[in-house]
Amino acid sequence: MSLILTEEQELLKDSARSFVADNWSVGELRKIRGELDGSGYDADLWQQMAALGWTAIPFPESCGGLGLGYAELGVVLEELGRGLVVSPLLSSVVLGGGALQIGGTEEQQQTLLPGVCDGTRLLALAYQETPRHDPYAIATQAVQSGSGYRLTGRKVLVLDGAAANLLIVAARTAGAAGDRDGLTLFLVDPTAAGVTVKRNVLLDSRSAANVEFDGVEVAAAAVLGTPGQGAEILDEVFNRAAVAVSADMVGGIQQAFDITLEYLKVREQFGAKIGSFQGLKHRAARWFCEVELSKSIVLEALRAIDQEREDRAELASACKARASDAFRLSGKEGIQMHGGMGVTDEADIGFFMKRARVSELLLGDSVFHRNHFGQLRGF
């Protein structure tokens, strides 16, 4: 499959880019980081995105989707990432919707996916419990209770958890934290008795919740997939999400590079444009190479997911590792090359570094993914 965009994908890219230009600016991030009352997402913006069909891209037409793939979703994510847009696309469509699509019964999908596709159903996947991404380090207990289960535990970094009207919760029905076996996914109503959702605004102005489950009763029908086999779903969701978040990161990487390159061409010191100094030039060229490498691996990994290639997990790790490192470099070099302006709140470049740090730690940083890649490849 070709690693350049098709004509249709180019059109999608153009339309996403003008949507972001018309409806968003980095300045929004300064505003929403202070808004602690709401649920952390812009409902109008979200409905417009849904109206454009973006929320429906990867789902089958039988469930209200467009029947397209991650190659297309990646195009949109990249443009949103370029503008540092805050929206629940990753949380609801990729993480939540992905879990539902991979593990849900026909009935669950028919009931819930149409709402995901039209943007009214907001899903959030509650998986993480440890400070660093560790897929099976799940201690939240789900014990049999009557015909259903009772959930007890605490989740962190639940992306858009306060905006969601349905949670998908990874809990343990057997084994101990760290075991791959014994995990089960549950559909949980966030307003159910015993669920406490506390929203935090993250440093890049995106929102995530810490969620407590204190003896929350759920029905047997709330189980997603086969009890004890939840890792099968999670593994695949994490592959997709790692690539999806990398696509978002590539947009940010490119934009951070572009605005810094522009700055190098206009800022003058010692009577010359600072972009004429070799000390900065060569670093800019190295950075450019990183941008190109990141773009390529994201394109490759998105296509591997759509084709369900055998090596998609390896590529997902190679992709997330590269994008994480390249975005970190972009934040660091972007700020350094902006000089004193770079560390002010007035300059946009700082927001790219903040988004980079959140995205980097989300779903595993490059250290995690190198190790994971090594395991998959038998190193």
Place this chain on the structure above:
Amino acid sequence: MENVNLFRQEIRQWLEANCPASCRQPDSVMPDVVWGGRRQVFEHEDVRVWLERLIEQGWTVPSWPKEYGGAGLSQEEEKALREEMHAFGTRSPLFSFGIGMLAPALMEFASEEQKREHLPRIARGEIRWCQGYSEPGAGSDLAGLQCRAVRDGDHYVVNGQKIWTSDADVSDWIFCLVRTNTEVPKHEGISFLLIDMETEGVSTSPIELISGSSPFCQTFFDNVRVPAGNLIGEENKGWTIAKRLLQHERTMLSEGSRASAAAQRKSLLEVARDTMNAPEGPLPDAGLRDELVQFEMDRICYGATLRRTMDAAKAGRGMGPESSMFKLFLSEMNQRGSDLRQRMVGSDSLVWAGEDCPEEERQITREWLYGKASTILGGTSEIQLNIITKRVLGLPE
């Protein structure tokens, strides 16, 4: 499409009838490269016969026009030929600076008469060419070259010295950058001249590298009289040709390193397992394992970038001077690979010569040492970065 299928059939029949069994995998006796030239010696008669038959077909340079020694194949046909040969387990053994660097420049800049004189002899591997670019005082600053050519009637008289002339001591002709005007800015006084190495006054001497041997020479010109008809393009306009040829060189170097990387005997992982005595399971040295993983991931990212560029080129959306990016990556990755391999092999790789000195390990160390040249030759990494900043990023001078 039907025509190409027919063509593929013809190729297969021809290969079956003409390719000697000894020139097919897995028992191929072909050397990695037949460089050609007046001094070419064939260790195996079959290889000579095979090359001769390919030359008759125009298949050493299949896409060149027939009048220059090629077969005039279209892109599609050339691809078919390459694939069919590969499937058959064979290839053309002829590879040379003439084919990879000089010929594309001649096609673009030489007169018809010059093309007819030189191209067929390159296609047939009759003349081995070397490159006279760098000088002791003109390395990265190539345009600062001083080798003088002064017009004297219908000849140029050349005096000066070239360095890093690969294989000059076994080559027949040299394509040279010479200074024909010292009164103008440095880029505007350079000409592109072809010189027969048998002319009186040309001499060479080899340069020994840190690896203990080397293909590099110095080449000296002492009142060498060169016919004025050997000038390519206009006098003093040689820099344009020189730059174009460097692009071809970078492409050739990128392809060359790819081939040699693929030909490595043992994978890095196998070497790691051997030296750590860990036939299975996670490699016990976590740091080295991390380096290996990073290297492997970089290769994947690099491969994807290469394919993306080729896909873009096929769709008519070329990226431009990306050859600099690829030269930069490949040379650095090669260097990292051989450095990693050498360190992993450990103590056996530290022996220079001696009584208990395994050849394979010795070779790994030689490659590591020689690899240090890869980020310098053909334009240093820093020069590649300059090209990127100027032509891709448009940063001010």
